Amino acid sequence: MKTALTIAGSDCSGGAGIQGDLKTFNAHGVYGMSVITAVTAQNTTKVSYIQGLEPITISKQLEAIFEDIKVDSIKIGMLFNKRIITAINETFKNYNLPKIVLDPVMISTTGRILLKGDAIESIVKDLFPLCNLITPNILEAGKLTDTTINNTVDMEKACRKLYELGPSNILVKGGHLKDTACDVLYDGNEFTYFDHKRIDNPNTHGTGCALSSAIAANYSKGFDTISAVKSAKDYITKAIAGGFSIGSGSGPVNHFIER
Ligand SMILES: Nc1ncnc2c1ncn2[C@@H]1O[C@H](COP(=O)(O)OP(=O)(O)OP(=O)(O)O)[C@@H](O)[C@H]1O
Numbered sequence: 001m002k003t004a005l006t007i008a009g010s011d012c013s014g015g016a017g018i019q020g021d022l023k024t025f026n027a028h029g030v031y032g033m034s035v036i037t038a039v040t041a042q043n044t045t046k047v048s049y050i051q052g053l054e055p056i057t058i059s060k061q062l063e064a065i066f067e068d069i070k071v072d073s074i075k076i077g078m079l080f081n082k083r084i085i086t087a088i089n090e091t092f093k094n095y096n097l098p099k100i101v102l103d104p105v106m107i108s109t110t111g112r113i114l115l116k117g118d119a120i121e122s123i124v125k126d127l128f129p130l131c132n133l134i135t136p137n138i139l140e141a142g143k144l145t146d147t148t149i150n151n152t153v154d155m156e157k158a159c160r161k162l163y164e165l166g167p168s169n170i171l172v173k174g175g176h177l178k179d180t181a182c183d184v185l186y187d188g189n190e191f192t193y194f195d196h197k198r199i200d201n202p203n204t205h206g207t208g209c210a211l212s213s214a215i216a217a218n219y220s221k222g223f224d225t226i227s228a229v230k231s232a233k234d235y236i237t238k239a240i241a242g243g244f245s246i247g248s249g250s251g252p253v254n255h256f257i258e259r
């Protein structure tokens with residue numbers, strides 16, 4: 001069986017972060033492992049508390065996995081602060097790394113900051129060059145490129161700028177666009193569009209986490225980037241459409257879907 005590792009924050013409500021990623025790996029038939037960077041107290045309405053873990057706790061988790069188990073892909077999500085990013089970067093130097101998908105998580109759906117300001121620079125400098133793919137939403141891509149993104153033309157421009165920062169592929173996600181949910185992929189040469197209709201459903205908590213971990217799972221199974229993203233986009237579209245409602249805010253997507 002193929003494996004996948006998520007390096008991300010814990011979401012006790014089970015929709016996003018580590019919990020959402022492991023559910024996604026499972027749904028893809030890939031053995032999931034996790035390195036927890038931060039523990040959040042959150043639900044469908046808010047993030048009420050965040051505890052970033054000590055860098056040593058993160059390095060030790062990474063070492064325990066890499067010393068013993070073959071990791072076929074890595075998904076990176078919430079990193080929270082600069083010290084955590086440095087610990088990951090330093091530990092990574094000791095191992096051969098598989099394909100890495102990095103979702104530069106900055107703000108929760110409910111508006112809480114999940115990445116401290118000075119950490120953005122470290123993600124770009126230390127981690128972007130190691131990534132096979134990064135998956136910012138339009139707000140994150142805007143912040144990283146100092147631009148405002150309102151449409152697919154702006155998304156293309158952001159892709160070009162982000163590519164210069166080192167990742168081999170860029171996927172700017174359009175979940176926060178007004179009329180469509182079009183994601184734009186750039187491989188440094190060509191653009192590919194993954195255009196699906198917007199689904200009118202407030203239960204989109206963890207969509208970004210599920211998309212990036214589905215792509216990582218597909219990489220583990222040997223898919224190339226376009227096939228991995230296409231299959232992940234189909235998955236997340238079904239998972240949003242098949243949504244159920246728990247909690248009084250933005251509920252999670254449904255991983256119990258027919259595939
Ligand atoms: N209402 C929607 N209808 C269809 N697809 C959607 C919808 N909302 C998000 N998506 C899709 O879900 C995926 C995640 O995109 P989004 O831009 O919401 O990421 P995100 O903001 O990082 O997610 P999160 O809310 O987990 O932080 C993308 O493929 C996007 O196109």
Ligand SMILES: Cc1ncc(CO)c(N)n1
Pocket residue numbers: 008009010011016017018040077078105107108109114205206207208209
């Ligand atoms: C732990 C965690 N990671 C990512 C997100 C973004 O959806 C979230 N809300 N919580």
